[in-house]
Amino acid sequence: RFTMDEDYSSAVLEVFVRLYEKGLIYQGNYIINWCPRCQTALSDEEAPHRDLQGNLYYLRYPVKDERGAYIVVATTRPETMLGDTAVAVNPRDKRYKKFVGKTLIVPLVDREIKVIADSMVDTKFGTGAVKVTPAHDPNDYALGKKHGLDFISVMRPDGRMNENAKDYADMDRFEAREVILEDLKERGLLEKAEPHALSAGHCYRCHTIIEPYLSKQWFVRMKPLAQPAIEAVKKGKINFYPKRWTKVYLNWMENIQDWCISRQIWWGHRLPVYYCGDCRADDASRGIIVSKTKPDSCPACGSSRITQDEDVLDTWFSSWLWPFATFYWPFGAPDKSADSRSKEELKYFYPTSALVTAPEIIFFWVARMIMAGFEFMGDIPFKDVYIHGTVRDVEGKKMSKSLGNVIDPLTIIKEYGTDALRFSLISITAQGQDVFLSKERFEQGRNFANKIWNASRLVLLNLKEGAVKTDLCEFFKKERLDIVNRWILSRFYSTLKEVRQDIESYRFNEAANALYGFFWHEFCDWYLELIKPSIQEASTQLVMYKVLEKSLRILHPFMPFVTEEIWQKMHATASIMREPCPHVQEQMIDKRLEKQAQSIFSIISQIRNMRSSVEIRPEQKVRVSAFAHSRSKLKLIKENAALISNLARLESLELLDCDERPKATISSVMEDADIYLHFSGLLDAEKESAKFAQKAAQLREYIKTKESRLQNKEFLKKAPQEIVEKETQDLAKSSDELKRLEKMLNELR
RNA sequence: GGGCGAUUGGCUCAGUUGGUUAGAGCGCCACAUUCACAUUGUGGAGAUCAGAGGUUCAAGUCCUCUAUCGCCCACCA
Numbered sequence: 001r002f003t004m005d006e007d008y009s010s011a012v013l014e015v016f017v018r019l020y021e022k023g024l025i026y027q028g029n030y031i032i033n034w035c036p037r038c039q040t041a042l043s044d045e046e047a048p049h050r051d052l053q054g055n056l057y058y059l060r061y062p063v064k065d066e067r068g069a070y071i072v073v074a075t076t077r078p079e080t081m082l083g084d085t086a087v088a089v090n091p092r093d094k095r096y097k098k099f100v101g102k103t104l105i106v107p108l109v110d111r112e113i114k115v116i117a118d119s120m121v122d123t124k125f126g127t128g129a130v131k132v133t134p135a136h137d138p139n140d141y142a143l144g145k146k147h148g149l150d151f152i153s154v155m156r157p158d159g160r161m162n163e164n165a166k167d168y169a170d171m172d173r174f175e176a177r178e179v180i181l182e183d184l185k186e187r188g189l190l191e192k193a194e195p196h197a198l199s200a201g202h203c204y205r206c207h208t209i210i211e212p213y214l215s216k217q218w219f220v221r222m223k224p225l226a227q228p229a230i231e232a233v234k235k236g237k238i239n240f241y242p243k244r245w246t247k248v249y250l251n252w253m254e255n256i257q258d259w260c261i262s263r264q265i266w267w268g269h270r271l272p273v274y275y276c277g278d279c280r281a282d283d284a285s286r287g288i289i290v291s292k293t294k295p296d297s298c299p300a301c302g303s304s305r306i307t308q309d310e311d312v313l314d315t316w317f318s319s320w321l322w323p324f325a326t327f328y329w330p331f332g333a334p335d336k337s338a339d340s341r342s343k344e345e346l347k348y349f350y351p352t353s354a355l356v357t358a359p360e361i362i363f364f365w366v367a368r369m370i371m372a373g374f375e376f377m378g379d380i381p382f383k384d385v386y387i388h389g390t391v392r393d394v395e396g397k398k399m400s401k402s403l404g405n406v407i408d409p410l411t412i413i414k415e416y417g418t419d420a421l422r423f424s425l426i427s428i429t430a431q432g433q434d435v436f437l438s439k440e441r442f443e444q445g446r447n448f449a450n451k452i453w454n455a456s457r458l459v460l461l462n463l464k465e466g467a468v469k470t471d472l473c474e475f476f477k478k479e480r481l482d483i484v485n486r487w488i489l490s491r492f493y494s495t496l497k498e499v500r501q502d503i504e505s506y507r508f509n510e511a512a513n514a515l516y517g518f519f520w521h522e523f524c525d526w527y528l529e530l531i532k533p534s535i536q537e538a539s540t541q542l543v544m545y546k547v548l549e550k551s552l553r554i555l556h557p558f559m560p561f562v563t564e565e566i567w568q569k570m571h572a573t574a575s576i577m578r579e580p581c582p583h584v585q586e587q588m589i590d591k592r593l594e595k596q597a598q599s600i601f602s603i604i605s606q607i608r609n610m611r612s613s614v615e616i617r618p619e620q621k622v623r624v625s626a627f628a629h630s631r632s633k634l635k636l637i638k639e640n641a642a643l644i645s646n647l648a649r650l651e652s653l654e655l656l657d658c659d660e661r662p663k664a665t666i667s668s669v670m671e672d673a674d675i676y677l678h679f680s681g682l683l684d685a686e687k688e689s690a691k692f693a694q695k696a697a698q699l700r701e702y703i704k705t706k707e708s709r710l711q712n713k714e715f716l717k718k719a720p721q722e723i724v725e726k727e728t729q730d731l732a733k734s735s736d737e738l739k740r741l742e743k744m745l746n747e748l749r
Numbered sequence: 750g751g752g753c754g755a756u757u758g759g760c761u762c763a764g765u766u767g768g769u770u771a772g773a774g775c776g777c778c779a780c781a782u783u784c785a786c787a788u789u790g791u792g793g794a795g796a797u798c799a800g801a802g803g804u805u806c807a808a809g810u811c812c813u814c815u816a817u818c819g820c821c822c823a824c825c826a
Contacts, residue, residue, distance in 0.1 A: 130826045139824050447788045458785035612792045702770055715806035723768055
């Protein structure tokens with residue numbers, strides 16, 4: 001949808017008229033943010049403050065008819081002095097008591113102004129006397145209204161001085177500032193200039209310094225609209241993720257200012273406001289007609305000299321209707337035959353579940369959609385608001401096209417691939433944290449895509465015709481699978497469960513990383529390597545295929561292209577997009593079995609470690625002896641001897657029946673097994689001892705903490721039972737392991 | 750002026766309600782290239798979780814203060 005579509009535009013005008021008739025839209029002369037470059041009014045949100053290093057200038061305003069007497073005022077914008085219509089002091093400020101009510105002369109324009117007293121004046125700032133320019137400053141405007149001062153504008157819309165600035169007319173505002181300072185200095189009226197840090201609004205589009213400018217604009221009265229929107233968030237009908245943005249939202253809403261919605265630009269929805277040429281000739285407040293269509297004549301005087309307001313609406317004045325105006329609210333679909341469908345769709349999609357956006361959009365759009373939602377639909381527009389991080393460059397600056405510090409996504413796509421871009425971005429965006437992006441981050445995504453591709457190739461190349469027709473759950477129920485296949489299924493469904501939970505709780509990076517870890521380090525590194533010798537077996541065929549296929553389906557939202565491509569190769573038909581996300585099969589998750597498999601993998605790793613430490617070449621096969629300290633471990637090793645032999649490249653695996661160190665071996669002590677690797681070289685007893693000594697030291701340290709914890713009566717009393725049990729078991733296991741380590745050390749001596 | 754975030758191995762960062770010996774990617778060291786993948790594999794080194802205090806049986810995780818960096822808001826004349 002496009003907000004300039006005819007029906008959408010109609011909704012925008014309808015909203016304007018409704019709010020006007022309700023008294024929530026009004027026209028008025030106020031100080032607004034004016035961009036002299038774009039020559040348009042801006043809302044407060046479109047004029048963000050940036051820090052500036054300026055000067056505070058101290059100017060002398062002579063007292064009329066009192067030779068040599070003057071008041072010093074401080075200002076950062078001396079050029080506005082030409083429009084001064086008062087000087088204000090605090091009524092309690094003793095220094096200035098005698099001046100209140102006196103007349104001063106504004107230098108350079110020789111205007112006579114009064115010294116007024118107002119408690120708004122801060123006695124501590126500057127000199128305690130402030131020049132008042134009601135047409136060029138919001139505070140001064142309020143003072144001007146309160147004290148009935150004149151409003152003298154000294155600038156034209158283009159930021160040049162106007163005829164009220166007399167000698168300075170036609171100068172640019174900043175040029176005028178310099179000349180004015182020179183002239184004041186010449187006359188001895190510039191007392192001093194001090195460096196002064198300040199901040200000023202800047203145009204969001206062109207970064208020009210905003211001029212607070214007195215101008216007739218249209219406004220939305222926000223306070224009444226804000227009320228229900230505040231309530232909804234406070235009551236938890238709408239939730240921000242991460243939660244901390246709630247405070248940002250509420251703070252803004254509770255201090256909300258009226259919204260300037262008219263813009264003097266040429267693109268946008270024109271205001272549905274018409275003026276009668278005749279009424280207005282006598283009275284500017286008459287002859288205003290707010291109507292969706294152009295009236296034939298003025299209802300007040302009957303004149304047909306009607307013209308439409310030239311201004312257009314703030315772009316967000318159309319955007320804030322998005323959640324419902326996209327569904328042909330309130331008039332129904334242009335094609336009336338589709339009208340009932342459009343009504344159903346509005347009902348179905350409003351409110352929607354989640355809005356995902358950037359932090360700076362909270363004020364522009366999120367808050368306003370919520371307000372419009374309540375005002376026009378009587379309900380929230382969405383339940384969750386997920387605020388993602390901002391992408392910053394290495395210096396911490398927000399990446400933006402206008403700053404030119406962007407990494408162009410198209411370049412990344414060319415160099416690393418689309419999936420790489422997508423996956424890497426997801427995986428580094430921890431909940432709502434800003435990301436400092438550099439190109440290297442995309443290598444991980446690219447490598448992962450490559451890994452998925454190659455693993456799929458391996459599976460598909462080895463897949464036999466008709467091997468995968470069976471239903472996995474049925475098969476799992478009937479057949480007795482080996483530990484490796486049961487392990488990968490358990491791990492797959494554990495991962496799936498985790499990924500689903502992560503997505504539901506808006507932890508996308510956790511989901512991506514869980515998938516990455518599973519697919520690469522479990523499916524590829526262990527599972528595919530383990531099954532290679534038995535890849536032709538029917539059960540393995542089915543499991544490896546199903547796990548791959550289901551993995552691709554979960555991976556698809558993260559890496560749509562590579563998964564689709566592989567899917568096509570697998571099925572040659574429908575798109576992977578049509579596939580639902582797999583469901584968790586709890587019956588296949590077996591944590592005990594996962595642990596057992598893990599312990600086999602550690603035996604393999606330990607043997608590899610020993611091989612590496614005595615520099616046995618990879619292709620050379622070795623003899624290994626093992627002693628298991630528990631019956632279950634013995635059984636486990638026995639049953640999986642082939643797997644161990646294969647991945648650790650063993651010539652033989654001998655199971656010992658006493659725990660004595662065989663000759664010419666190096667050893668490794670594990671939780672409940674000792675592993676010995678036979679080798680023909682010289683045993684470097686010192687190196688071997690050092691290894692054990694270090695491990696023993698660590699273990700002693702560990703045991704000490706466990707012991708002291710278990711001796712602590714408070715711990716035993718207050719900690720949950722399961723924690724105490726766990727600690728007890730850990731201590732027993734570690735003590736046993738330490739004993740064996742020490743025995744091993746003794747044997748080496 | 751107010752609010753928020755960050756501070757964890759050489760670098761970039763995870764770490765959900767406090768509870769196994771704090772993880773990952775990159776980088777580094779050693780070894781490996783017919784056998785899906787060198788955009789790879791195997792093994793390894795590397796962290797007093799910014800500092801101080803506190804709560805708790807138990808703190809990277811909760812509280813207070815401090816330091817450094819960053820962001821947002823503000824009618825800062």
